[in-house]
Amino acid sequence: MGKLLRKIFLVDLFQGLLVTFRYQQPKYIYTERYPEQRPKVAERYRGAPRLNINPDNGETLCISCNLCALACPEALIVVTSERNETTKRKELTTFTYDTSRCMFCGLCEDACPVDALELTQDFEMATYTREGQIWDRQMLEEGPKPTQYKC
Amino acid sequence: MPDATFLDSTELVLNMGPQHPSTHGVLRVILKLDGEKVLGTDCVIGYLHRGVEKIAENRTFAQFNPYVDRMDYVAAVSNGLGYCLAVEKLLNVEAPPRAQAVRVILTELNRIASHLVWLGTHALDIGAITPVFYCFREREEALKIFEKYCGARLTTHAFRIGGLLYETYDGFEQDVRDFCAMFGPKVDEYEELLTNNRIWVSRLKGVGILSAEECKEYGVTGPVLRAAGVKWDLRKAQPYSGYEKYDFEIPTAQNGDTYDRYIVRMQEMRQAVRIIEQAVAAIPEGPIMGKVGKVIKPAVGEAYVSIEAPKGELGYYVVSDGSTQPYRCRVRPPSFVNLQALDRMVRGGLVADVVAIIGTIDIVLGEVDR
Numbered sequence: 001m002g003k004l005l006r007k008i009f010l011v012d013l014f015q016g017l018l019v020t021f022r023y024q025q026p027k028y029i030y031t032e033r034y035p036e037q038r039p040k041v042a043e044r045y046r047g048a049p050r051l052n053i054n055p056d057n058g059e060t061l062c063i064s065c066n067l068c069a070l071a072c073p074e075a076l077i078v079v080t081s082e083r084n085e086t087t088k089r090k091e092l093t094t095f096t097y098d099t100s101r102c103m104f105c106g107l108c109e110d111a112c113p114v115d116a117l118e119l120t121q122d123f124e125m126a127t128y129t130r131e132g133q134i135w136d137r138q139m140l141e142e143g144p145k146p147t148q149y150k151c
Numbered sequence: 152m153p154d155a156t157f158l159d160s161t162e163l164v165l166n167m168g169p170q171h172p173s174t175h176g177v178l179r180v181i182l183k184l185d186g187e188k189v190l191g192t193d194c195v196i197g198y199l200h201r202g203v204e205k206i207a208e209n210r211t212f213a214q215f216n217p218y219v220d221r222m223d224y225v226a227a228v229s230n231g232l233g234y235c236l237a238v239e240k241l242l243n244v245e246a247p248p249r250a251q252a253v254r255v256i257l258t259e260l261n262r263i264a265s266h267l268v269w270l271g272t273h274a275l276d277i278g279a280i281t282p283v284f285y286c287f288r289e290r291e292e293a294l295k296i297f298e299k300y301c302g303a304r305l306t307t308h309a310f311r312i313g314g315l316l317y318e319t320y321d322g323f324e325q326d327v328r329d330f331c332a333m334f335g336p337k338v339d340e341y342e343e344l345l346t347n348n349r350i351w352v353s354r355l356k357g358v359g360i361l362s363a364e365e366c367k368e369y370g371v372t373g374p375v376l377r378a379a380g381v382k383w384d385l386r387k388a389q390p391y392s393g394y395e396k397y398d399f400e401i402p403t404a405q406n407g408d409t410y411d412r413y414i415v416r417m418q419e420m421r422q423a424v425r426i427i428e429q430a431v432a433a434i435p436e437g438p439i440m441g442k443v444g445k446v447i448k449p450a451v452g453e454a455y456v457s458i459e460a461p462k463g464e465l466g467y468y469v470v471s472d473g474s475t476q477p478y479r480c481r482v483r484p485p486s487f488v489n490l491q492a493l494d495r496m497v498r499g500g501l502v503a504d505v506v507a508i509i510g511t512i513d514i515v516l517g518e519v520d521r
Contacts, residue, residue: 073215
């Protein structure tokens with residue numbers, strides 16, 4: 001009898017509708033309004049790569065040891081260097097990072113012995129061309145410059 | 152494949168997919184129909200084939216680790232755990248207790264996230280649009296914990312061979328406890344929306360029945376097997392990563408229809424919360440990385456490790472020839488094996504049931520095609 005009454009009075013449907021209407025309150029809004037409100041990503045976020053420079057003298061921290069290139073599963077990092085005849089040390093000439101093939105696994109970052117290569121919190125890396133995805137040393141040092149939208 | 156030339160005049164061959172939104176990716180199902188009735192099906196897979204097993208042969212053991220996340224991308228952490236355990240078995244090392252506890256927390260969080268994607272999309276296929284928004288809202292909270300822990304939300308690369316790379320962040324325990332406290336009542340809400348709903352019940356009850364014997368014949372594992380009444384869970388049967396320490400139940404059901412599989416998965420989410428609560432209450436102190444060298448070079452040998460992924464038994468078979476690269480890496484994906492039972496489940500049903508049954512198997516095409 002109770003079962004029949006529940007069926008006639010659509011108890012199961014109203015039970016579900018009650019849940020839906022409970023969430024109509026504005027305080028339950030969960031949507032991020034992305035271009036205006038930029039999300040705060042976590043501290044350990046693995047985003048755009050960056051080649052760090054020494055803030056004191058502007059020189060690169062990279063010692064061109066090539067460990068990141070060897071650690072990369074996709075072999076997308078190319079490091080070239082030449083030996084300075086006066087100091088007998090390797091000096092970085094070019095550093096190319098193909099972000100179009102990168103899967104942001106973080107293995108290059110782990111391999112770096114001097115914390116020169118780092119995956120940063122920048123996540124806006126879209127470009128209009130495939131060539132734009134291949135980052136050279138200057139791009140890696142400066143980082144991406146996404147358009148900021150204001151409302 | 153049903154041949155068009157031998158068709159009766161009332162029969163019809165219909166292609167469903169590979170772009171059909173209800174096939175959860177790029178699955179193509181060729182249906183042989185008599186009116187609305189399904190006479191037979193044929194699955195065409197391989198649209199997402201990337202040759203992951205071959206890629207493994209050209210990468211070092213550590214380098215292959217991020218690729219396993221991309222097979223079952225809804226449950227990436229489980230995939231990583233299976234692969235790491237297989238290589239650890241090959242190396243004869245074990246992760247330290249602290250690493251094991253953190254691994255359990257993250258894999259169980261991932262089980263919840265995976266089941267939430269399943270629940271949302273499955274309900275969406277059947278016509279209940281509301282649950283998908285609620286499910287993804289709660290999944291977001293789990294993904295935030297992954298992001299804070301390892302820096303990525305979906306393809307996490309959270310574990311390393313031998314243990315963990317990252318120490319837990321400040322407030323990790325609190326975040327996990329908050330999630331558990333928040334999530335329990337939310338499961339009740341999903342059940343309020345669906346469990347007794349008359350449309351939901353009549354669309355699912357008695358649809359796609361797969362008996363326990365048939366499950367065993369097809370090699371079906373996971374919630375599909377447990378819904379048929381078989382109490383089989385690798386976390387209990389062959390405990391790994393310290394699962395023997397936690398007290399939880401294996402939810403089962405009797406009928407083996409689509410509704411029972413829904414009930415089993417809902418109960419599994421509650422059990423996952425129970426495991427997480429126990430694990431987070433007792434994370435031991437100590438190192439997080441086992442005794443593994445910088446270069447991973449296992450001795451000649453082979454290892455097979457299977458774990459209970461959200462979708463069923465996930466196995467990794469790794470062969471080493473003594474070099475730094477695996478000689479062979481074979482994956483036993485649960486979705487691929489479970490998908491083989493699709494024909495048995497839909498035969499004699501209606502076209503609308505095909506959508507419900509594909510949803511209930513919980514396939515991820517990245518894992519089916521590899």
